Amino acid sequence: MKKISAYQAAALLIISRLLMLSMYIADNGENTLLTAVTAASLDIFKMAVMLPAIYILQKKNRIISDRQDSICAVMLGTGALMFLMILTDRFSSLIESAAPEHFSKLGVTAVVLTACAYTASMGIKAVSRTASLLLPIMTAVFTMIFFELRPGILPDRLNLYSADPIAEISHTLTKLAALSSDIFIMFGVFPYISSRPEKTVKIYLTADGIMTLLFFMTSSSVLGTFSGKTGNVWTVLSYCTHGAVIDRSAAVFLAASTVFFLLTGALLFIILKDSIKAVKNDISDSKLLLALSAGIALLLAAMSVRRTSIATLSLYVCAVSVIAPIILLSVLPSSNAGKDK
């Protein structure tokens, strides 16, 4: 189970965070500078909560890594499923909105889920190595694009004014916390880290702070008060680039979000697969991943047809994640419990 290094895990988490940022939709009239400040405070809060949690988990040595705690496995699996569905839905909407004449939401959903399943079939080592290989490349590309954005960055557009700052901060805090799939992914990745997971947390949260601040500050200084009216900030920001070689980097931003999604999706697929295998071990990996991708695609298609929102579904999923462990507890032999101790 312990297969990846702390750095590789951090690379995976950074990529999943970049995905969340690339799909961030600003509220109408949102002050993104205030969002940046709130995000930074949230990051400090995350560090204050997660570091002790990781230390406790290490000390207790009781985590689903040994695949014996079926309850944790079921809950983790349902969480992964839910996040996978939410992310796929949002990502396919993003791609469809970027070029509606070329892409349909359903087609994008089917393609990306199949691609995620294939990537996941290569194993956690392959996914983490890919992440740590692609992350520096992405960083280099974005550094270049950032320099291309420089002429458009005007500090006088930064404005902290808000009519009701407390209400706006609390709203943004709730919104950002709801989007923090990184906390879930971090605990999902934890069992795979070979040593020093606290290092992963430190690297990731530091990078998260820098990325989030940079992203919201850039959007605020480039777009000014319009940043709250643009919808997907990432896409609009990409239209503001102007480089010597590449005129407008919208396509590069789109490709980058796709890379982030595929790697995050593959990671969630692996967590989901391992959770299922912790309960039922006699299924082959490839068949399971194929069935999962087909199942999720069909479910999302059905929801799209019935116009059911993911939020409604997540309610049912949460209910299942509570009921299923209770059923499992009554079904599984008692000797299974506490085997890790």
Add this chain to the structure above:
Amino acid sequence: MKDNVTDSLSERLEDNLQRLRMLLGLTSDLSCVSTEICGTVCAVITIEGMVSSEMLNELVMRPLSEIKKNDKTGPAEVMKYLTEVSLLSADRSAVYTLSSIADKLFSGYAVILADGICKGAAFGIQGYITRAVSSPATENDLLASQEAFSEVVRTNISLVRRRLKSPLLRFEMMKSGRISKTDICLVFIDGKADEKMLSQVRRRIREIELDSILGPGFIQPFLEKRSDDLLFSEIGYTERPDMLCANLIQGRIGVLVDGAPFALICPYLFSQNFENIDDYAAKTYFASFVKIIRIFSFILAVAFPGIYVAAVNFSPEMLNFKLLLSLAAGERSTMLSLFSELVIVMILLEILREASLRLPNSIGTAISIAGGLIIGDTAVTSGLISSPLLIVVGLTATASFVLPAFAQQISVLRLMFIFAGGFAGFFGIAICAVLISANICSQSFVGIPFTSPASPLHSDKLITVFGRKNFKGMAEENTTIKDLA
């Protein structure tokens, strides 16, 4: 047990000869010359063409005929004399079974059987026709050795031994192939090569269940664990003894196969494909520069046509306005869509490459002229393809020639990128890139990741990916491939 009994030699020479003829299916190239040595009837058995007739006469026939005919001794003494005392050949051994006699005969030995004893003597006097050691055909260089491996495994062993005069250098002979019984030689440096890796390689070669091994390509899929699922190979080829030696020093294992002028190198990392022996003869900065050019060429050869079609068809806003106008003017004059044009031209390019690859040089040049100049020029003037597209194809083709080791992968991956870019633009390109990267990153050979040292990151060895260490640095480090696990 019963097979062993029938396979064993009997005391009657005639019986042994008869059974050997039957075992070899009365093959017409079996030669048996009967003679009498010290009163004992003996037979000298060879396979025509496998032994040197000069050596047979000088080292076997003449010494045997010069033994005093009046000294009457028994067959046991004759055989003892042949296998223990005489110096007919430096390579001598005793044989006890018909199958071992057959093996020896097919390896170019002369076998002497005597009447009255169930034992034979084998002498290595190989003399089959072989190609002389020549210069490398596919790994040309400017300042390194001009010797390449030949088809005979023994010659190849000597080429390696000459370069590494170390008592730690080991050669391990094995046989593989149910019918071909091909000689396979494992080469490694004791203490440098990982024991676990060695035993894995030995086991994988032993488990090959093919009738014939006619080259290293027959062994390679068995050495890799998931050969059919992988785009690239964890096993490398080289036809240069100096390149093999460089790899052996780093703790890798070489596999020489009789009949092929190539050596297999296990494991072979992705970054090694961008290396060349000339890098060590060049200045450090130039070696690094050339390496970056090779990496860039690989990306260009694989992804450039796909990116081009994606940019023009899906994201024209990326392109500079003047460039866009020029491309639009070019495309307006053609009758096919850009994607169709690109697919057709790329397939034509592959046809031309395949046609010129296996033809004599003179005809190959003619095909290049016919394909490149006549077809290309006519296609542009007739409006079948646009001029900018021809530039893209030309650039891509030239870039792909920088890395001949990746010829197979480049051809297929390039088409994949074209289809991905043509159908889904940069969204497709990104999917393609992740899938290929994940496939590459999933590869490893006995615990050594294929993408090492870039991922997992070994910062102290990262320089070998984008350049090379200077000789002082190389002298100071004493690392082996195990350190990249």
